[in-house]
Amino acid sequence: MKGTVSICCFISLLLLQATAEQEEEEDFISTLRDRSHIDETLRLATDEKAADYAAAIQKLRKIYHTSIKPMEQAYKYNELRQHEISDGEITSKPMVLFLGPWSVGKSSMINYLLGLNDSPYQLYTGAEPTTSEFTVIMHGEKIRSVEGIVMAADSSRSFSPLEKFGQNFLEKLIGIEMPHKLLERVTFVDTPGIIENRKQQERGYPFNDVCQWFIDRADLIFVVFDPTKLDVGLELEMLFRQLKGRESQIRIILNKADNLATQDLMRVYGALFWSLAPLINVTEPPRVYVSSFWPYDYAPDTSRELFKREEISLLEDLNQVIENRMENKIAFIRQHGIRVRIHGLLVDRYVQTFKEKMSFFSDPELVFKEIVDDPDKFYIFKSILAKTNVSKFDLPNRDAYRDFFGINPIANFKPLSTQCSYMGGCLLDKIEKAITTELPALLSSINSGKQPGLSSCEATGCGEKPKNRYRKN
Template identity: 75%
Template structure:
């Protein structure tokens, strides 16, 4: 994180400080807070972004050996992340249960995922091509999207690249990664609004489906029928009762946004049907209906908010000035005062 000076902060202090946003982490227990460490340093980039480094994937050990609920903690940070980097070592491309669980947790956030193939200068060009292909092969079953995530190939550490490697490629990849990060920072507010709208659409679809299950249940429930058997039949075979087709027919819902039918078998197995009311019962004379409010937000309010932010960020052509020249690349030096190029790409020796 950004700070006026370089210092480390213990997790228990971060969680106890009300001025920070880490107090909810206390719910994961003191065992986790003892392992959490924050680092502050004065850096321009950190004024606009905070980096979270999670522990590496453990495929041959049990979760309990970490001493805290690893997946739950990761989910907390995933829900608040604008960009997710998955860093791979070229010698460790194993895909196991823990990595598969993380990808399940990131479902719906595939556009935020970036893959990093680190330590690329430790391989020859031919071996690097093989590892690159193997990484895609391993990730394909986990990232269930048409367009795979962007992969950055380089050696992300302060030392100079190993000799006789693709130095120019690695440097371009690092610059591309920084440009990607900067683009996310610039569009942070717009991305938040778009994500809220995306989440609102899913909430609306879920509410419509649950309401349809309830309506079908009450329609099929007779005087002498067993309520459990009636509802179980509906959940097990929703197509027989046109549960999902009725949603597509009556509302502007895309069939590609509908969740899997099996998901509602699990959902109603945990949440009894008696916990829910029909949407028609959630309308008031003064407050209106909840469904109408969320539809208004999806169709009008959130797009209008996004449009207003986009317009406010535009600069008139007459007010535009020539852009400042970009800073020199890390490890490069410009001007007559520059001598021999330092070994460290990020700072002079």
């Protein structure tokens, strides 16, 4: 009898201890973290010089439309790269993309940064896979949701090219507008979590292609991991292959770090780098942030000061992208202009070689097939490197031109020497002037704080006699 009573007392004590621990844990979870450092670090209380920014954007649009887009259209660059720049993309805010496996805290992190927790507008979160859509959180005068089909149809936005992925994808695209100081400067994109045992066709749309579209346009890419789930599967490997060349924009986040003891966290940190090393083959790996990005207080007996410093460091990184958005946009347009210029020079060289090899008895299809199949035999690419200041690292894949000319007959293109007009100038001269003079000058005016001029004849060559150094005298 006494033994039974002792066992009952022991069980009661265990239940009381478990209840007390549960109540203590609930009290800990209900304790909200101070968010004042977010507004302070991101400088959300400061007003921006909107007039200077608008003038620079107007100037950038003018340079693009008058100096780069004409060659882009004349030589159908969009069919080579499938990347057409719209006004919405030029005027768009910096884009921060959240990628990673399911249930690692991507949506919770966005809720925390925007202060949406316990509000009707917070993104849905949970332990199971919850986000099945691509969610774009952007600024608006009032809180409302925008269907994907509406976003794609609105030419003033930068999402109209997403129509090419089909209606099934547009049903998985949603926009959320809300008045928020941070969203006046940046746009967040939350993505569906990577589930390794799910095939791409089960999603109903080309998931990897859609991710690539957002990756190409993102100014900052947060790849989020849970320290308790570090498995790297095929879909995650594919994602990191898509991130090649964008290493400077990637930030790796080891989220929910307060779930582990400090010693275990160090082991996980090493295991993460060991898993990702084959996927990120660069000299300097991306920056890794270790913290817990949600609104509740850190777990007791964890590295609270380290997590706080890591969070502030991430916010400073985000703020740097916001402050440099105009410089990044100018650099992006200039890089695009360099690619368009190289494409125009290559097409011009193909056209010239075709005309030189053609004779009265030649078969046009056989002649051009020989040129496209073996461009090195005719020094197509080497001649571009010899005559122009083109880097060999900027040259596109030569196999891409076999497909390009497969749908665009060579007869559809004119030589660069004929692409001139008395009032408009030459296509090549205008794009070279934009790359070497106008865009660097605009960048210098931004850095010096001077408002860029908007003269009507600048960048158009109006009233000047066209010159072309490739025209035969």
